[in-house]
Amino acid sequence: GAGALAALEAEKENRVRPWREVEELRTELMKxxxxxxxxxxxxxxxxxxQxxxxxxxxxxxxxxxxMKDELDFKTEEIQKAQRQxxxxxxQxxxxxxxxxQAKQQSLDALKAEVQAQHAEERAAFTAQGEQMRALAAQQEELARLVRSGGQGDDQLQADIDKLVAQIATLEEERSRELLQLRAELRRAALAKPAGLGAVARWLMALALWGAVAAAAYSAVLHDRLRLGDFRRFTY
Known part of the structure; x- marks a missing residue:
């Protein structure tokens, strides 16, 4: 009875256990x-x-x-631009x-030219002064003749006319020289670099002063000859 049933249950359990263990193992394996x-x-x-x-x-x-290559290229370009x-x-x-240096040389050349022209101007004034003094000596001679009465009025008038003609010739030559000098100075002032015109203007002012002085002297001498005033005066 009960013992046989228990024995059957035990045998069933013994037979089923391996299958259950296999299922458990299979389940575990699947997991x-x-x-x-x-x-x-x-x-x-x-x-x-990865x-x-x-x-x-x-x-x-x-x-x-x-980026490194581009940076190197830009660095090289910057260095090249800096060198250029x-x-x-x-340059x-x-x-x-x-x-x-060229302007300084031009200024030195202009200074030398102005000094040379100034020297020529002084030489011309000196030469004309000598001529004026020679005329004054002739005037003194005429005055002496007038005082001594050694010559007639016709000869005296002829000598005076000769002196007046010589003075007029000198004034004409002087006017031509001054006009030529003014023209050369204007050309020189226009041809020189900027900033050098003051020197040329100074030389033109000097030439104008010389013209005024010469004209004044000539006018005084001419008036004295015309009026018969033979008092001595120097240049």
Whole structure:
């Protein structure tokens, strides 16, 4: 009865237990398989992520190399532009120095020309002064003749007319020389660089002063001859 039933249950349990253990092992294996699949999937994801990160790193390195090449190129261009700018600056400095030297030489040449013309002007004044003094000596001789009554009125008038003619000739020559000198000074002032016209204007003022002095002297001498005033005066 009860013992046989218990024996059957025990035998059934002994026969079923291996199958149950197999099912449990199969279930455990399936869990482990699922876990392994999850691990493999995570591994694949990680490998894929690593590949993407590696690609990003390589792309970043490539961009950095390109930026470095571009930076080197720009640095070389800047250095080249700086060298060219320095060369142009040096060239401009040399050109400026050459222009300043040329202007200084032109100024020195103009000064020498003005001094030479001034010397010629003084020589001309001296020569005309000598001529005026010679005329004054002749005037003194005429005055002496008038006082002594050694010659007639006709001869005296002829000598006076001769003196007046010589004075007129000297005045005409003097006027032509002054006009020519003024024209040369104007041309020189126009031909010289800017800033040098003051020297030419000074020389023109000197020439005008000489013209006024010579004209005044000639006028006084002419009036004295015309009025018969033979008192001595010098240049």
């Amino acid at each position: 482990k398989d699922a876990h392994l699949a999850t691990i493999l999937a995570d591994k694949q994801k990680l490998e894929s992520s 590949k993407e990160q590696t690609k990003e790193v390589l792309d970043l390195v490539d961009q950095m190399n390109k 700018l320095q060369e142009e600056r040096d 401009l400095e040399q050109q400026k120095d050459a222009e300043v």
